[in-house]
Amino acid sequence: MKKIEAVIKPFKLEQLKDALAVEGIAGMTVSEVRGFGRQKGHKELYRGAEYVVDFLAKIKVEVVVDDGLAERAVETIVRAARTGQIGDGKIFVLPVDEVVRIRTGERGPEAI
């Protein structure tokens, strides 16, 4: 089992959710995060004083999938979240030791 963490632009979330649903991935955890990569921040103005917003608002999407589905999931995310502009985000794929469904106690790939 693999955990896929995707840091994406916030307005891409709906599109991503729908694209993953089409692939059969219906569950996810979403959090509001801030960050930057090579995009760095942008300058804003408040009453004549410039200030740099280094930490940009992003959305982190976490999904856990079976090993066989992982590559398809990554491609789906890339297609849905890409704009071609700097700041599109990154995807990290991590191994998962165990998955448990709390309600039933199921374990392993059945619990995903």
Place this chain on the structure above:
Amino acid sequence: MSDKLKILAIILAAWLLAAVSAAPGLAGETGPLPDPSGARTGGTADVFGASPGAPTDKEFQELSPAEPLASKLADLIGHNRVAINMVWTLVCGFLVMFMQLGFAMAETGFTRAKNAGHTMAMNFMVYCIGMLGYWICGFALQMGGVGGAASLGGGAVLDSEFVISLFGKDFGLFGTRGFFLSGATYDTVVFTIFLFQMVFMDTTATIPTGSMAERWTFKSFVFYGFFISMLVYPLYANWIWGGGWLSQLGGNFGLGHGTVDFAGSSVVHMTGGVAALVGAAILGPRLGKYKADGTPNAIPGHNLPMAVSGCFVLAFGWFGFNAGSTLAGGDLRIGVIATNTMLASGAGAFSSMLYMWAVYGKPDISMSANGLLAALVAITAPCAFVNSVSAVIIGLVAGLLLCQSVLFVERRLKVDDPLGAISVHGVCGAWGMIALGLFADGSYGDGWNGVEGPVRGLFYGDFGQFLAQASGVVANAVFVGLAMYVFFRILDRIVPLRVSQEIEVEGLDQSEVAVVAYPDFSIKRVQI
């Protein structure tokens, strides 16, 4: 000296002050009788000379025996005239009280969420503390010798002013009647004047809470509230409105009508702005406001809708502030006053917006809102004496002056002023005084401060008036600046003005006022 002892010492001093000055009043009052119930206020005497066609005292004596019904009606008419004026004064006073909400919302909206409880608390308590201090002795010092209000048909018990004689002229310094609104000042007209003057004083008192927000200890703020309402505001206000020496520059030295300030550009706003400057300078900038090289960082406010709404509330209350200063609903100049006030405000917001748009590429709404207020401050002194074109010009200039001043204070003086209170109230208050000295057009104000003829400014032929205005500005800056500087320096030794760094970073709410403003929300920003 422990806190409790300090508070007791202040109360004791106030009592002594009251006892010393009330004593003469208590011992066999021979002056005018007070009227606490209002039953004896407003009658025939208030008809004489009340309008161009009204009967004079002499005519009344001659004609009333032959017209008994008319002479009875005269009593009711006089009462109604006074009633209109008293209702007007009170309702306008209520509108000015409402401005406390405007200040609270503007200040809280322009500062950070983690301090919202503390900012609101200061604006809330300054209303209460200022009122009490003013009741104790502030009103007496300001108005103790003003001599009553003709439009309200009474208040003549306010007849005691402390005067010093220099070069053969009288210089009124402060009043000595009306401590605790007791004795002969338990009078409905005096109470009306008190209420109206109190809300103006509280407008001053709340101004420094803006420039000193986000790092001022609540305890030292409480002491400040008493000091400004009991001493600083009342003294200058006496000099302008209480019959004191600045108002007599015309009678004594031929400078126009003496220093004229219709509704308080200097008495209220400049006093507040100067105190705000001194306080903010002594307090120092907020953590993270200035980079190591001295360039300023932006610290955006947390609720712009609240801030702009607060500015609207202020603009609304200002109708009471300016138009109410006639103390007479029957003085039909109120139409001009209110309209001049309104026009100036729109012009100021507009010019501020244009300035920011031109210089920084975007119309900054926070500066536009400040520009509205700055123009209102500036029109406050001249509103009764100018035409609409002058009002618009005064407002346009105020808006531009404000933008320049905000940047100057922030970048050159390196004084951190979260709201621009120093610029809105201090700088534009001074501009309002000067503007009166330029634009007053002689259409109103006959007999002001005891000088014959209407009030005119430099552009309409009276250079003396301009000098009198300048004198008022200088006197205000020097007196208020010095008084507040000495006070804050001494207070800082006893009760530290500034919170600790830990508290400032975490937010003042929990530690200073025991309640977090937004417990349901995570208000920790990633930056600053």
